[in-house]
Amino acid sequence: MTSFLFAMIIAGTPLLFATLGEMLTEKSGNLNLGVEGMMLIGAVAGFGMGFYTGNGLLAIVGAAIAGALGALIYAFLTVSLRANQVVSGLALTIFGTGISSFVGTLFIGQKMPDRVITSFARVKIPLLGDLPFIGPILFRHDYFVYIGYLMAICLGVYFYKTRYGLNLIAISENPSAADASGIHVNLYKYVHILFGGALCGMAGAYLSVVDVPQWQDNITAGRGWIAIALVIFVKWNPIMALFGAYLFGGLSIIGFRLQHLSISQNLLDVLPYAVTIIVLILSSIRKSKEDAPPKGLGVPYFREDR
Amino acid sequence: MRMIKRTDMTGKKAAIIRIVSIIAAFLFTSVFISALGHSPINVYFSMVEGAFGSAHRIRDTFTITIPLVVTSIGIMIAFKMKFWNIGAEGQIIVGALAASYLALNYNHLPKMVLLPAMFLAGFVGGGLWALIPAFFKVQFGTNETIFTLMMNYVALKWVTYLQYGPWKDPGSLGFPKIANFTDAAIMPKLFGVHVGWIIAIILVIIITIMMNYSKAGYEIAVVGESMDTAKYAGMNVKKVILSALFISGGIAGIVGMMQASAVNQTLSTQVAAGYGYTAIITAWLSGLKAAIIIPVSLLFAIMIKGGSFIQTAYQIPQSAAGILQSVILFFVIGSEFFIQYKLVRNSVMEKEVA
Numbered sequence: 278m279t280s281f282l283f284a285m286i287i288a289g290t291p292l293l294f295a296t297l298g299e300m301l302t303e304k305s306g307n308l309n310l311g312v313e314g315m316m317l318i319g320a321v322a323g324f325g326m327g328f329y330t331g332n333g334l335l336a337i338v339g340a341a342i343a344g345a346l347g348a349l350i351y352a353f354l355t356v357s358l359r360a361n362q363v364v365s366g367l368a369l370t371i372f373g374t375g376i377s378s379f380v381g382t383l384f385i386g387q388k389m390p391d392r393v394i395t396s397f398a399r400v401k402i403p404l405l406g407d408l409p410f411i412g413p414i415l416f417r418h419d420y421f422v423y424i425g426y427l428m429a430i431c432l433g434v435y436f437y438k439t440r441y442g443l444n445l446i447a448i449s450e451n452p453s454a455a456d457a458s459g460i461h462v463n464l465y466k467y468v469h470i471l472f473g474g475a476l477c478g479m480a481g482a483y484l485s486v487v488d489v490p491q492w493q494d495n496i497t498a499g500r501g502w503i504a505i506a507l508v509i510f511v512k513w514n515p516i517m518a519l520f521g522a523y524l525f526g527g528l529s530i531i532g533f534r535l536q537h538l539s540i541s542q543n544l545l546d547v548l549p550y551a552v553t554i555i556v557l558i559l560s561s562i563r564k565s566k567e568d569a570p571p572k573g574l575g576v577p578y579f580r581e582d583r
Numbered sequence: 584m585r586m587i588k589r590t591d592m593t594g595k596k597a598a599i600i601r602i603v604s605i606i607a608a609f610l611f612t613s614v615f616i617s618a619l620g621h622s623p624i625n626v627y628f629s630m631v632e633g634a635f636g637s638a639h640r641i642r643d644t645f646t647i648t649i650p651l652v653v654t655s656i657g658i659m660i661a662f663k664m665k666f667w668n669i670g671a672e673g674q675i676i677v678g679a680l681a682a683s684y685l686a687l688n689y690n691h692l693p694k695m696v697l698l699p700a701m702f703l704a705g706f707v708g709g710g711l712w713a714l715i716p717a718f719f720k721v722q723f724g725t726n727e728t729i730f731t732l733m734m735n736y737v738a739l740k741w742v743t744y745l746q747y748g749p750w751k752d753p754g755s756l757g758f759p760k761i762a763n764f765t766d767a768a769i770m771p772k773l774f775g776v777h778v779g780w781i782i783a784i785i786l787v788i789i790i791t792i793m794m795n796y797s798k799a800g801y802e803i804a805v806v807g808e809s810m811d812t813a814k815y816a817g818m819n820v821k822k823v824i825l826s827a828l829f830i831s832g833g834i835a836g837i838v839g840m841m842q843a844s845a846v847n848q849t850l851s852t853q854v855a856a857g858y859g860y861t862a863i864i865t866a867w868l869s870g871l872k873a874a875i876i877i878p879v880s881l882l883f884a885i886m887i888k889g890g891s892f893i894q895t896a897y898q899i900p901q902s903a904a905g906i907l908q909s910v911i912l913f914f915v916i917g918s919e920f921f922i923q924y925k926l927v928r929n930s931v932m933e934k935e936v937a
Contacts (some may be wrong), residue, residue: 310728350913358920363728364867370911371860382900499736506729543744550736553729561725561783563815578584 282414287525291480295504298476305469306449307575310366313501314373319478320485321377325576333396344478345471352470359577389490432515449571452578506553608911620935633892644888649779651880654862657834670731673738673836674709678836679843681708683850686768694767709836709854711830717828721821768922777845780891783894791873
């Protein structure tokens with residue numbers, strides 16, 4: 278049981294980063310369906326950086342920058358040129374899939390250098406790691422997992438305890454009112470879309486650099502889309518995202534654990550996708566005011582239209 | 584400088600802007616091809632040569648164009664209502680699955696009975712697969728983008744399960760594949776290409792007429808423009824969305840039937856081959872107009888077929904074609920801005936106001 282919960286945290290980490298990234302984007306009123314693409318761009322950039330420099334930190338930074346660059350294309354199209362957000366996001370996913378597969382041909386069959394793998398070795402956090410039950414599950418991971426915890430908590434503080442968080446609510450609910458009150462709407466959108474892209478890039482890098490550490494084409498296998506659904510599931514709340522992401526992490530690996538039940542692996546592989554659908558349906562049924570998406574989500578804002 | 588809404592945009596001007604943006608996308612991609620150490624002109628020329636260089640290649644290119652045209656038509660109907668159906672891939676797979684069930688189990692039937700039955704099964708299979716997310720969308724407002732996409736994975740895993748399990752061909756010596764169709768289940772050819780091209784042309788005509796001259800097409804357009812207007816006008820919005828999505832998914836299902844029957848001559852996990860995703864681009868680039876879908880799909884078929892050719896000729900990975908497609912999409916999406924708005928200097932504005 279402990280080993281399953283431990284593995285669940287690892288499988289949930291890329292989902293957590295991607296969910297937080299998309300949450301940042303959506304909090305600024307933009308729906309970016311390019312998560313899968315940005316993850317793939319980050320995955321290949323992170324792998325490349327790790328592979329050529331042998332430095333784990335550079336791999337993460339490279340992936341984050343690459344993810345942000347992908348998001349920049351989306352931001353320019355949707356914020357500056359006010360293009361359709363759905364189509365722009367889809368285009369970004371197609372682009373990211375192509376780029377990662379193209380660049381990835383350099384790495385086919387290659388493994389991550391040992392130096393990088395050891396830099397993501399598991400570290401027991403003093404005291405916390407010794408807690409009964411929780412310790413071995415939560416506090417004996419690699420650095421990346423801990424960054425995930427911190428990121429979720431920081432975003433929670435950022436959204437709910439700072440002025441910027443308040444401004445974001447204004448922007449995503451009613452951009453013209455926010456603009457009138459002196460908030461630089463487009464700047465906010467750019468910053469959050471880019472930072473969101475960076476997190477998605479890191480999500481991809483966790484897969485290619487730490488989890489798998491070997492290059493595979495289409496390494497994300499739909500996790501970016503699950504992350505978009507998770508944002509809805511966790512009601513745009515970063516702390517809830519921790520639970521949502523690890524829950525879905527568990528679903529994605531439960532197949533291996535249930536093999537002795539002689540259920541076909543291919544049927545069990547359906548689980549995360551099927552549960553995502555159920556979650557989507559349930560979140561749309563229990564529609565209450567608090568759970569509703571930001572009013573301005575997906576609607577392009579153009580001050581000249583006011 | 585500030586932006587103002589254009590009022591002087593003609594259809595001709597808009598078309599020119601779109602074509603210029605496609606050319607700009609090719610120029611932009613040229614920079615990267617040069618960086619790889621190839622001559623862009625040679626590469627583009629080879630792509631065209633790879634697509635049209637021989638009778639065999641021309642047939643291949645048209646065989647790729649058919650599913651793109653038909654899937655784009657299906658997607659277009661949903662997109663017209665701003666129902667973001669990105670589940671065509673799954674609808675193709677389920678259509679193929681339904682048709683294959685008949686092909687594998689009723690192969691004693693004569694061709695004239697079996698093929699139309701498979702066609703119908705493909706349509707119904709794809710239609711039902713699209714109807715599920717549509718039902719939840721109209722009932723509870725469930726996000727259709729993610730729903731339809733998740734359905735793609737469910738469909739794919741379903742076929743994977745069948746291919747590795749219950750439907751595995753016992754005669755394949757343990758190799759996980761489904762049995763090949765018998766002749767009765769394989770679509771005939773006309774001029775070297777399977778008759779799907781005729782189906783594609785007929786569909787384009789039917790859907791053009793439906794969208795422009797029928798009550799159903801009008802209702803779809805109104806729902807797409809404004810749900811409130813549609814309700815106010817007394818339309819049954821739910822019924823419009825559900826029936827349009829059944830047709831949208833059904834048309835994708837037809838693609839599944841055609842690919843399984845005429846191209847693969849069996850059912851496999853490769854049956855949709857990404858057409859469901861590429862068709863999203865082609866449908867959008869066509870400005871959601873049925874007639875324009877044909878040339879746009881042909882352009883993409885050239886890129887797909889030519890892309891596999893330059894892989895062998897220049898060792899440029901085939902994914903380069905995917906990148907080129909998405910760059911074109913980026914440029915065309917971006918160019919919409921210049922169709923909708925124009926940039927003017929502030930001084931000019933003031934004069935106009937004065």
